[in-house]
Amino acid sequence: MIERALRGLLDLLERARQPERSRADEIADVRRRLAAQQRAARRASDDERQRARALETLRQQMIETLAEPASCASCERSCHTPSARVGTERETVFAAERRRAPAGFDGGACCAAKTAGVFSDDELYVLALAGATAADYSAPPGPHAGCAFRDARGCSLAVQRRPTLCLRYLCNELQSELQASGRRHAARSVAHDLRLGFEALVAERREREIDDLLQ
Template sequence: MDPYPISSGGRLRIAQACQKQKMACDMAMRQHRYFFPRLAVLLDAFSLLRPATRAHEVASLRLRLMAEASPRQVDPQERRLALRLRDMRTQMIGLIGDVRACRSCARGYPLPHGRWEGGYCCGGTTENVFQQEELACLRASGTRPRDFRTPRAVHAGCAFRGPRGCSLAPAHRPNLCVRYTCRDLHEEFSKRGIERQVRQLASQIQRTFSEYRSLRSNRLDRESLERFEAETKKISGKRMNS
């Protein structure tokens, strides 16, 4: 005997409720099968366009930039050289224009260099290109953290490399990136009749940057010595008072 007897009307209501529950579950499963794959695609696309590796590299770069002396804190001559280098970088990009050699130099190479057909030399690491002296020069010339704008593309080498080239304005690029020329570029510049101009400007950038590095090194040594002397006087004063 059933200890919990249910009337025929009760059984019907239970059956109807179970049927509604099943229909609701089926509907939810159909929605999930439609929604979640598309959500996964969107998330994958977002992770490609805004990968964590790029975010970490750019965040580190901005912190290292701000760790350098501001334009007002550096020596006047040091700032003049930094500004001159900024002008020469812009001049170099204007001189070489839209080069053809960089459009296909990475074709057939493994990742990350071969992610796109062009920009092989930009497939290296961000840190190796943006060395501290380069960041100091950019900071002295007025580059701000927000000037490090990244492309909406897969992270493939340098954080600022995209399918259409560098996402940075010439004024905010390292001197090395602007003055470096590979063999293919040399051949193209020779055919265009600008090889001599490019070589002269690249040499001028290299010499000016070397002079800037020397001034910066002297300033850092001087500041370090001043801090040491101040600390020594402070310790000596405490000993005399004790």
């Protein structure tokens, strides 16, 4: 009850500070669905929790490998059409219903995806196991330009609170920057392990839930 009241207060504050109601509404939706996954995470098995800890280790490895890349804060300048950036990428969610960036938005071209498409229930389950709370999900006041957490230079969230999808997505410009610094192979390797680890945790959860239903 207290958590729900706190979430409601956070939502009211978000609506008061955001110039576009749609942005506040999408942030509220993420918080609501995160709360549902927090409840679900209470029934997580030991194996699920172990996989979640392994994902946190990989997440930290990716943070260290990427080391705040410059391309993510300026990629929008060279992005003319969605297909020009993501046509050859496997993560096609970033191409769905892409919003045109407002003036002054230099970075975060891949952040133009729909919020719900990036913050799937499975991603929120992983974040819940990692200790994410409603208070972790807010955004600076500004235009709604794709994902509700997108800011003028990319994602406004702490890296530890972003979906694994956002961490393992390596666009062509980012890969070029990593290649120039000799980090491309390492980043691709960690991204691969993140994807496999995420899929394994989701599969583990599905199997447990089926077993629970059959008992």
